[in-house]
Amino acid sequence: MEMADLTEKTLAAERKYTGKIISVDLLDIELPDGRKAKREVIRHGNAVAILARRPDGKFVFVKQYRKAAEEALIEVIAGGLEPGEDPIEGAKRETAEETGYEVTSIKFLTTIICTPGYCEERARRATARNASTSISRNCPRRHTPRTRIRTRTSIPSSSPRPRSKTPSATARSLTPRHCPPGFAGRSQSRNGHELEITVES
Numbered sequence: 001m002e003m004a005d006l007t008e009k010t011l012a013a014e015r016k017y018t019g020k021i022i023s024v025d026l027l028d029i030e031l032p033d034g035r036k037a038k039r040e041v042i043r044h045g046n047a048v049a050i051l052a053r054r055p056d057g058k059f060v061f062v063k064q065y066r067k068a069a070e071e072a073l074i075e076v077i078a079g080g081l082e083p084g085e086d087p088i089e090g091a092k093r094e095t096a097e098e099t100g101y102e103v104t105s106i107k108f109l110t111t112i113i114c115t116p117g118y119c120e121e122r123a124r125r126a127t128a129r130n131a132s133t134s135i136s137r138n139c140p141r142r143h144t145p146r147t148r149i150r151t152r153t154s155i156p157s158s159s160p161r162p163r164s165k166t167p168s169a170t171a172r173s174l175t176p177r178h179c180p181p182g183f184a185g186r187s188q189s190r191n192g193h194e195l196e197i198t199v200e201s
Contacts, residue, residue, distance in 0.1 A: 005032055042119040048091045049078040052101065052128045060130060062098050078123070087124045101130040
């Protein structure tokens with residue numbers, strides 16, 4: 001069975017806003033059935049997101065306050081690519097800038113369109129292995145300094161709940177009060193710039 005053509009043809013585009021990070025366009029479009037409509041589209045550069053793991057098995061996250069969400073979130077390492085920048089080099093740069101760790105190996109998994117309903121941004125998802133120690137505490141950052149999060153799995157042998165089959169089950173954007181069912185987060189402040197979360201099932 002032949003698939004229907006769902007393409008929406010752009011008839012005109014008007015730039016409504018130009019900011020430091022994003023721009024917003026208002027598009028006049030023609031739907032496949034000939035009807036006319038409008039679309040609001042956010043223009044934003046592409047990005048990389050890295051699930052980084054140290055040799056000791058701990059994952060490295062970053063914590064920062066997100067104004068749009070009005071709370072501090074724990075996230076994988078991520079950031080925008082510079083125009084024309086190679087994604088591998090961008091992933092290494094973002095990891096060093098945000099955490100101070102050096103990437104020793106990297107593997108790209110897929111590319112996703114983050115919010116295709118209104119934004120064109122594409123993000124390359126990757127896994128990486130980091131050096132066991134930070135290369136610099138004073139590495140240059142383009143962003144507000146972020147907390148490093150090192151997450152590990154600790155599952156008691158007597159636990160009646162099913163064990164995770166892979167350590168990557170801990171690689172989630174968790175905060176102590178946003179743990180999924182079956183998990184309990186314990187946070188321990190170390191020096192005001194580091195936080196370790198042990199996730200137990």
